[in-house]
Amino acid sequence: MLPDVEALMAANQAFYDAFEAADLDAMSEVWQHGDDVLCTHPGWATLQGWAKIVASWYAIFQNPQRLQFILTDPSPSVRGDVGWVSVTENLLDGPATSTVAAINLFVRDDRGWSMVAHHGSPVLRA
Amino acid sequence: MLPDVEALMAANQAFYDAFEAADLDAMSEVWQHGDDVLCTHPGWATLQGWAKIVASWYAIFQNPQRLQFILTDPSPSVRGDVGWVSVTENLLDGPATSTVAAINLFVRDDRGWSMVAHHGSPVLRA
Numbered sequence: 001m002l003p004d005v006e007a008l009m010a011a012n013q014a015f016y017d018a019f020e021a022a023d024l025d026a027m028s029e030v031w032q033h034g035d036d037v038l039c040t041h042p043g044w045a046t047l048q049g050w051a052k053i054v055a056s057w058y059a060i061f062q063n064p065q066r067l068q069f070i071l072t073d074p075s076p077s078v079r080g081d082v083g084w085v086s087v088t089e090n091l092l093d094g095p096a097t098s099t100v101a102a103i104n105l106f107v108r109d110d111r112g113w114s115m116v117a118h119h120g121s122p123v124l125r126a
Numbered sequence: 127m128l129p130d131v132e133a134l135m136a137a138n139q140a141f142y143d144a145f146e147a148a149d150l151d152a153m154s155e156v157w158q159h160g161d162d163v164l165c166t167h168p169g170w171a172t173l174q175g176w177a178k179i180v181a182s183w184y185a186i187f188q189n190p191q192r193l194q195f196i197l198t199d200p201s202p203s204v205r206g207d208v209g210w211v212s213v214t215e216n217l218l219d220g221p222a223t224s225t226v227a228a229i230n231l232f233v234r235d236d237r238g239w240s241m242v243a244h245h246g247s248p249v250l251r252a
Binding site for chain 1: 155162169173197199206208210214242251
């Protein structure tokens, strides 16, 4: 794997690690904190801007049930200082399972890759 | 609006024009035709590669009912030769209405902006 793709995949993994750990500080580290960052949780309308997005993570992390992600079909792309990863999230939510199709978009600056968009959607048919 | 953002928004509009017209040639013009392009229709698993994606548009366009899109909350971003547009698709499907949250990702080359990812997801809660 090329070094920039490797770093992109590490940033993508850091997102899921923060999600699984319900760690708001770690999630905050993953994201850019601008007014134009975008987050679409499965079934939700799109949230724009870090203030709304961090509030959504705070609310999601209140749920005492921890999610577990098994990631499949990872497909990373890098073009200049923009990278994106398509991935299938196979979710274990206690005894329940579900599948989410996700695309994660990152921008690179001096401190590495930062998330600027996450879009997850429920897979309702095979 | 900056010229490159204007061109990005025009490419985004061309996608919806092709969709509304159910015009496979126009849809083909909008997209890059590589093996790593990505398309997630609402409720579907992610399709990767132009062959699968064009087959999905062919299947969708067989539906004689034409969709009508009213686009709201457009949010374009450009970083180098990559651009993305977040938009809310308010869909009229005959008498039915539905809402889809979408992100559309484009890459710029000599011939302008080409779509490399479309991810639409059903908005199931406000």
